[in-house]
Amino acid sequence: MSAKKSAAGKTVKDKLNTITPSGKKEASFFELVYDVVRQIPKGKVTSYGAVAACLGTKLSARMVGWAMNGSSKISPKVPAHRVLNRNGCLTGKAHFNPPSKMEALLKKEGIKVKNDQVVDFEKHFWNPAKELL
DNA sequence: TTGTTGACCTCTT
DNA sequence: CAAGAGGCCAACA
Numbered sequence: 001m002s003a004k005k006s007a008a009g010k011t012v013k014d015k016l017n018t019i020t021p022s023g024k025k026e027a028s029f030f031e032l033v034y035d036v037v038r039q040i041p042k043g044k045v046t047s048y049g050a051v052a053a054c055l056g057t058k059l060s061a062r063m064v065g066w067a068m069n070g071s072s073k074i075s076p077k078v079p080a081h082r083v084l085n086r087n088g089c090l091t092g093k094a095h096f097n098p099p100s101k102m103e104a105l106l107k108k109e110g111i112k113v114k115n116d117q118v119v120d121f122e123k124h125f126w127n128p129a130k131e132l133l
Numbered sequence: 134t135t136g137t138t139g140a141c142c143t144c145t146t
Numbered sequence: 147c148a149a150g151a152g153g154c155c156a157a158c159a
Contacts, residue, residue, distance in 0.1 A: 029156060048141055052155090058142090060155035065140035067156090085141065092140030 011132065029055065033067035034074060036128045040082045043109045044126035045118055047086050054128040068092060081105040088121030 036051050052061040064083070071078040081102040085091045093102040093116060103113045112119035 052141080057155060059153080061141040062139055062154075063141090063156055066138085068140060071140095080140080083140085086143095090140095095140055 029057075029063055030067040030070070030074075033064050034071070034078050036132065037068070037071075037078050037080065037083055038076070039128070039132065040079060040126055043111060043124065045082045045084055045088070045106070045111060045121065045124045046126045046128060047084055047088075049086050050125075051083065051128055054132060065092060069095070072097065079105075082109075082126075084118060084121070088118040090116045090118070 032055050033051060036054060037046075040046055048061040048064040049058060051064045052058050055064075057063060068078065068080040068083060071080040080092060081090075081096065083092070090102055090106075090113065093099045096102040103116070106113050106118065111124050118124065
């Protein structure tokens with residue numbers, strides 16, 4: 001089954017439609033970020049900018065990271081360890097619990113991490129705008 | 134309501 | 147080549 005379809009039958013794109021300026025915001029920006037990150041295939045990684053661009057706010061990749069700030073509190077849990085910055089650096093690893101968990105998870109998925117940086121980042125890069133849209 | 138913050142990105146010096 | 151500053155958007159106090 002493709003990850004394009006959500007269990008509820010509502011795709012991320014549909015949710016994006018709800019956040020469009022044309023109508024009212026039914027879904028918060030956070031939920032959108034969580035949905036996108038949650039749909040990241042195993043063994044794949046993406047960048048904050050990519051997710052932000054997918055949501056339409058590429059100029060505000062910070063919001064993506066901000067949303068992840070509560071990734072450990074929200075449910076279901078969000079694989080924030082698959083989200084890295086444009087450099088492929090584990091910028092948010094310091095926010096994990098413990099920080100080394102992020103690197104461990106990535107390695108567990110088959111991704112090589114060296115010096116807090118993902119090896120072959122482009123190779124494991126997963127573009128949400130290309131897969132979800 | 135206004136102000137500050139924030140796991141970024143990009144340009145300029 | 148490396149380091150610094152600015153800017154963007156949205157949520158929280």
